[in-house]
Amino acid sequence: MSDLDDFKATYFDECSELLTELEEQFAAIEAGERDADRLNAVFRAIHSIKGGAGAFGFSALVGFAHAYETLLDYVRDGRVELSDDVVVLCIRANDIVADHVKAAQTGDALPAEYGLDEKARFDALARGESLAGEDAGGETLDEFDIEFTPVMVNLDALSEAADLASDTFEIAPMQPEAGHWEIRFTPYRALYARANDPLLLFRELAALGEMQVRAVMADLPPLSDFEPFAVYCSWEITLFSPTLTEAAIREVFEFVDGDCDISVVQLGAEGDAIPTPMPAPIVIVDAETARLRTQEQDLMALADDEVSELLDFSPAPVAEPVTRQDSFEEAPGPSFAELAAAIEPRPVPERVAPVSLNKPVTAVPAADSEENGARSVGVQSIRVDLDKVDRVVNMVGELVITQSMLTQQMDETLRARYTELVRGLEVLAQTTRGLQDSVMAIRAQPVKSVFSRMPRLVRELASKTGKKIKLETVGENTEIDKTVIEQLSDPLTHMIRNSADHGIETPEKRLARGKPETGTVRLSAEQAGGNILIVVEDDGAGINRERVLQLARDKGIVAPDVNPSDEQIDQLIFAPGFSTAEALSDISGRGVGMDVVLSNIKKIGGSVHVRSWTGKGTRMTLRLPLTLAVLDVMLVKVGESPYVVPLSSIVETIQCSRASFERVPSGERVLQVRGEYVQVIDLAQRFNMAGESQHEDRFVVLCEAEGSHKVALVVDDIIGQQQVVIKSLEENFERVEGIAGGTILGDGNVALIVDVQGLKATIVHKNAA
Amino acid sequence: MEALGLRDDMGDKSAIAAQNSLQLIAFSIGDQTYGVEITTVREIRAWNGATPLPNTREFVRGVINLRGTIVPIFDLRARFGDGQTSPTKNHVVVVMSVGDKWVGILVDAVSDILTVSRDDIHNVPEGNSIDTELLNGIVTHESRMVGLIDLHAVVSGAKVDA
Numbered sequence: 001m002s003d004l005d006d007f008k009a010t011y012f013d014e015c016s017e018l019l020t021e022l023e024e025q026f027a028a029i030e031a032g033e034r035d036a037d038r039l040n041a042v043f044r045a046i047h048s049i050k051g052g053a054g055a056f057g058f059s060a061l062v063g064f065a066h067a068y069e070t071l072l073d074y075v076r077d078g079r080v081e082l083s084d085d086v087v088v089l090c091i092r093a094n095d096i097v098a099d100h101v102k103a104a105q106t107g108d109a110l111p112a113e114y115g116l117d118e119k120a121r122f123d124a125l126a127r128g129e130s131l132a133g134e135d136a137g138g139e140t141l142d143e144f145d146i147e148f149t150p151v152m153v154n155l156d157a158l159s160e161a162a163d164l165a166s167d168t169f170e171i172a173p174m175q176p177e178a179g180h181w182e183i184r185f186t187p188y189r190a191l192y193a194r195a196n197d198p199l200l201l202f203r204e205l206a207a208l209g210e211m212q213v214r215a216v217m218a219d220l221p222p223l224s225d226f227e228p229f230a231v232y233c234s235w236e237i238t239l240f241s242p243t244l245t246e247a248a249i250r251e252v253f254e255f256v257d258g259d260c261d262i263s264v265v266q267l268g269a270e271g272d273a274i275p276t277p278m279p280a281p282i283v284i285v286d287a288e289t290a291r292l293r294t295q296e297q298d299l300m301a302l303a304d305d306e307v308s309e310l311l312d313f314s315p316a317p318v319a320e321p322v323t324r325q326d327s328f329e330e331a332p333g334p335s336f337a338e339l340a341a342a343i344e345p346r347p348v349p350e351r352v353a354p355v356s357l358n359k360p361v362t363a364v365p366a367a368d369s370e371e372n373g374a375r376s377v378g379v380q381s382i383r384v385d386l387d388k389v390d391r392v393v394n395m396v397g398e399l400v401i402t403q404s405m406l407t408q409q410m411d412e413t414l415r416a417r418y419t420e421l422v423r424g425l426e427v428l429a430q431t432t433r434g435l436q437d438s439v440m441a442i443r444a445q446p447v448k449s450v451f452s453r454m455p456r457l458v459r460e461l462a463s464k465t466g467k468k469i470k471l472e473t474v475g476e477n478t479e480i481d482k483t484v485i486e487q488l489s490d491p492l493t494h495m496i497r498n499s500a501d502h503g504i505e506t507p508e509k510r511l512a513r514g515k516p517e518t519g520t521v522r523l524s525a526e527q528a529g530g531n532i533l534i535v536v537e538d539d540g541a542g543i544n545r546e547r548v549l550q551l552a553r554d555k556g557i558v559a560p561d562v563n564p565s566d567e568q569i570d571q572l573i574f575a576p577g578f579s580t581a582e583a584l585s586d587i588s589g590r591g592v593g594m595d596v597v598l599s600n601i602k603k604i605g606g607s608v609h610v611r612s613w614t615g616k617g618t619r620m621t622l623r624l625p626l627t628l629a630v631l632d633v634m635l636v637k638v639g640e641s642p643y644v645v646p647l648s649s650i651v652e653t654i655q656c657s658r659a660s661f662e663r664v665p666s667g668e669r670v671l672q673v674r675g676e677y678v679q680v681i682d683l684a685q686r687f688n689m690a691g692e693s694q695h696e697d698r699f700v701v702l703c704e705a706e707g708s709h710k711v712a713l714v715v716d717d718i719i720g721q722q723q724v725v726i727k728s729l730e731e732n733f734e735r736v737e738g739i740a741g742g743t744i745l746g747d748g749n750v751a752l753i754v755d756v757q758g759l760k761a762t763i764v765h766k767n768a769a
Numbered sequence: 770m771e772a773l774g775l776r777d778d779m780g781d782k783s784a785i786a787a788q789n790s791l792q793l794i795a796f797s798i799g800d801q802t803y804g805v806e807i808t809t810v811r812e813i814r815a816w817n818g819a820t821p822l823p824n825t826r827e828f829v830r831g832v833i834n835l836r837g838t839i840v841p842i843f844d845l846r847a848r849f850g851d852g853q854t855s856p857t858k859n860h861v862v863v864v865m866s867v868g869d870k871w872v873g874i875l876v877d878a879v880s881d882i883l884t885v886s887r888d889d890i891h892n893v894p895e896g897n898s899i900d901t902e903l904l905n906g907i908v909t910h911e912s913r914m915v916g917l918i919d920l921h922a923v924v925s926g927a928k929v930d931a
Contacts (some may be wrong), residue, residue: 394837641821687823729822729832732870733841737824742832742839750820750832750839 004056011052013383015101018045022094023452026087027473034082042090043072044190047258049097053104054254061100064115068093069258071122080125089125093118095456179209179242180267181249186234191259198235204252209241238267386482389442396432396439397725397744403432404746440725444479447525447534450488451476454496454523461500468507468517469500474524480532484606484624488534491597491608495536495620496521498573498594503540503618513615515539527648531606531740531757534622543612545569552578570610574598623757633724633743635751636701637717639689642751644724644743649703649756651710653718656698671700671712678702681759682714686738703756711756722746726753791890793883793908795915796863796876798846798854803876803916804883804908809865813879816860827853830875833862840864841924842873848923850899867920874923883910890917 022045025038050065072090074080096115103110183205187198205211216234221227239249246264253262407425415422451473458471480488504510504519511517522537545566552558552572564572572578574594601608606624633644634653660672661680669680680700683689701713724743727750729736740755793804794813812835819831819842828847832839842862846854854860854875862873890906893916905917 397837639821689821689823727837727839729839729841731838732872733822733832733839736822739823742820744834744837744839748834749818750834752820752822752832 008056011056012101012105014052015049015105018049019094019098019101020449020452021045022097023455024448026091026094027452027455029082030087030091036076039072039076039082043069043076043258046072046097049101051255053101056104058100058104060110060114061097061104064093064100064119065097067119067122068097071125073258074126086125089118089121091459093122095459098456179240179244181239181244181246182265182267183237183239183249184234184261184263184265185237185253186261187231187256188259188261189229189231191256192231194256194259196256196259201252201256202235202237205237205239205249208248208252209239209244211240212238214238234261384442389439393439393443393725396436400432400436400725400746403428405748407746436725443482445482445485446477446479447485447488447532448476450485450492451523451525453489454492457493457496458500458521461497465501465504466506467500467504467519469504469519469521471496472520472522474522475526478525478527478532480525480624484532487600488622488624491600491622492523492534492536494594494597495622496523499536499538499540499618499620503538503542505541509541528757532624534624535619536622537617537619539617542614542616542618543570543573543610545612545614548572567611570612573610574608632721633753634701634721635719635745636699636715637719638683638687638715641689642719642745642749643683643715643754644751645701645703645713645715645754645756646740647721651702651704654700654702656700656714659700659712671702673702673710673712676710678710678712680712680714683754684714684716686759711759713754713756713759724751724753789887790884791887793885793915793917794863794879795881795883795910796861796879798849798877799851801916802880802913803845803918805863805865805918805920807882809867809920810863811866811871812864814862814864815858816856816862816875817858830856833873835864835871835873838871840871840873842875843923844875845918845923846875846877848903865920867924870924872920872924874918883915885910885915 022042025042025045029038029042046065046069050062050069053061053065068090071080071086071093075082075086080086093115096118099110099114102108185198185201187196191198202211202213214236216236217232219234220232246266249264250262253260403425407429410422410425454473455471458469461467462469499521500519504521505513505515507517510519520539522535524533524535524537526533549558549564549569549572552569552575553560555578557572557575557578558564574597578595598608601622601624606622609621609623610618611621612618632647634647634650636643636645654673661669662672662677664670664677669682670677671680672678697717699715699718701715701718703711703713724745726741727743729739729742729752736752738755738759740753740758742750742752745751792807794807794810795802795804797803817833819833821831822829822841828844830842830844830847830853832841834840844854846852854877856875859878861876861879863876863879864871864873866872885908890908893901893904893907895901900916903919903922905919908915908917
């Protein structure tokens with residue numbers, strides 16, 4: 001059963017992507033973007049989850065997802081208004097779906113009654129809007145008007161195949177009677193995109209009873225307007241079986257639910273449901289044509305007078321993987337005659353066993369699930385081992401260096417002599433640059449994938465603590481290296497828990513303090529210099545410093561005779577074994593959380609800083625390295641060594657001879673820029689570079705550190721701008737103060753990246769000491 | 770005949786070698802010979818400059834680019850307290866793995882590959898703290914004293930005020 005396990009793994013991967021998408025969509029819906037596209041995306045996601053769950057027999061998940069989907073369907077066609085209450089219910093439902101998925105994945109059983117409340121509310125909502133159906137999938141009978149004659153196609157005894165193929169054939173209008181069901185089936189394009197085949201559905205239906213199928217071609221445009229991927233064909237099916245129930249019919253269509261319009265009407269039960277004749281050509285779909293795809297079916301269905309035009313019509317290759325297109329491969333352009341020949345009498349119900357879509361081990365649903373993932377999201381993706389990507393990243397780095405070394409070897413004489421070589425090198429430079437960009441893009445991922453897990457956390461925290469909390473996210477498209485992102489989830493969870501549990505006050509307290517009832521937790525990401533800053537901010541009570549210090553003293557973290565500054569007290573919350581929770585809650589307060597944050601962040605070379613304003617809130621800032629990100633830098637010289645300064649932190653550069661330096665009483669130099677006095681750091685001195693070069697034509701690089709504090713770096717020379725790949729110093733060495741990392745220049749030498757923020761911090765530190 | 774004799778010599782030792790011998794890469798700093806276990810050595814390359822690292826001790830010569838990764842270079846002479854090496858193109862960097870890190874050690878020259886018996890490794894005489902700190906042991910090979918470098922000790926304490 002390892003095949004099945006593989007499918008399952010893929011399914012769960014997809015589920016997590018789909019759940020992420022759900023979160024995103026609802027975040028937008030919650031913010032007021034209630035357009036149809038979002039609803040459709042939600043619907044698709046739930047539907048895909050349900051479909052896969054059905055295939056693997058996760059019945060609890062299927063049951064819940066189905067009820068949810070039904071509600072969504074009603075919302076989509078306007079029968080249920082998408083009010084705020086409904087949105088809240090849906091968001092709750094997403095969480096339940098997520099729990100069901102998790103339970104299915106881990107094999108843990110959820111309590112039987114889990115989600116039943118919500119399910120009941122779905123049903124109530126559905127009924128509240130004058131809906132007839134008691135069962136979740138019910139449709140109103142007067143929803144559509146039937147305007148066709150059911151035609152008899154006896155699938156068991158089609159002997160006049162040739163006639164059938166080239167012409168319409170006689171149909172006897174059927175008398176309505178009990179046990180006759182009229183099904184109208186209008187597939188959307190999505191149905192085919194998901195590799196569903198109507199024929200398989202018809203076969204299943206045929207297994208239920210005596211069936212007649214009629215294609216409705218009324219929408220078929222002239223050939224000139226014919227769009228290969230559009231769906232023009234729908235079907236009317238009459239099914240007879242004395243024991244047939246609507247539920248059984250609906251079950252057949254369960255897998256394509258949402259990708260088509262289905263109506264099921266019992267004939268004879270409704271007086272006005274007696275069909276009226278409609279002249280339409282007929283298509284017989286049988287076992288042979290089953291392997292042919294949409295276009296062929298549409299082609300076959302074309303009216304006679306259009307057939308001649310069609311004879312040299314070759315269907316455009318379908319823009320999807322050829323694996324599914326085997327019939328196309330064999331017959332790239334089937335003419336009508338070939339198609340006709342392909343149709344021969346086949347007693348479908350007897351000869352062809354109904355293909356059960358509930359068995360994922362068959363090839364069809366496998367292709368189906370792959371299609372689902374790829375097409376519905378609109379992004380095709382593969383999963384690649386990170387090591388493989390890293391290997392490519394490193395080799396590309398080498399290639400870039402080699403390429404620039406080659407370019408540097410070209411002097412003027414060589415350039416004049418070997419123009420072709422020069423041109424080749426230029427192309428090589430472009431290509432390698434492109435290659436480098438592409439490879440880096442593979443490694444970097446938006447923080448969205450982590451951020452999108454947080455709304456749920458906040459909702460749960462809010463409901464557990466009885467607080468009202470709103471989560472704002474900013475900068476979720478900021479890209480960080482994949483490994484960093486993976487390490488980010490736990491610390492962020494702890495930080496947000498901390499904010500919600502300890503920071504935000506209860507609604508009563510907030511109102512008493514004149515704050516809005518709903519507390520805000522703000523999660524933001526931005527690139528700042530050579531770092532990514534992730535900030536978790538809340539507008540809560542702030543850190544209770546007295547209490548923190550008292551606890552720290554009690555626990556021996558701070559010696560009794562030490563009087564730490566406010567800022568130092570704030571940092572104490574990261575000390576191992578520290579907890580300020582007055583009452584230990586099951587959310588946070590076991591004294592491990594913030595400790596974990598610090599160790600996790602340090603592990604990936606980052607740092608955590610906390611600032612708190614009593615009564616106003618707390619801000620925790622994670623500074624993360626851009627390990628493998630590409631950085632735009634300015635290349636400078638300090639002493640004889642190359643250094644790079646992240647371009648994003650540079651405000652301007654000034655020649656020293658034109659800069660106005662002043663001295664403050666301590667003897668330190670400051671730079672006056674447009675009325676502002678800025679601290680000066682002479683990098684040669686700061687880095688203890690030998691050969692104190694004090695020549696006049698040095699430069700000031702004015703940088704902006706965190707919090708718009710400026711700092712003026714004095715360097716010996718400015719060489720130029722370029723893009724570099726950040727390499728870690730810690731990988732083989734250790735962290736060096738004032739240095740954010742290294743990079744490899746075109747000549748193969750290492751340049752060090754100036755850590756502007758870190759430089760400033762060490763200065764402050766030294767002053768304090 | 771001499772070559773044959775040497776091979777016989779090796780042959781005699783090979784039985785023990787499997788169990789009890791140690792292969793060393795020997796390198797020199799001035800007149801002294803030092804060795805590291807050959808399995809730790811990743812690469813030997815000529816000195817081609819290094820980018821100095823600020824705020825590190827004098828025995829950290831800087832970092833080099835080793836096929837896309839940044840590797841620190843330690844000046845072994847300076848590590849032993851004999852002042853910085855003035856490296857030329859003839860000086861050699863021995864790149865080794867220490868734990869999960871790769872480091873380079875700047876030495877004057879790589880001289881030999883030695884096979885020694887573990888039984889012949891002597892303890893470092895007490896006395897000079899630098900010796901006991903940086904050497905794992907001493908072995909005599911062809912009447913030369915070879916100090917076995919403790920790589921972990923060599924690369925530690927690199928920062929100025931750690």
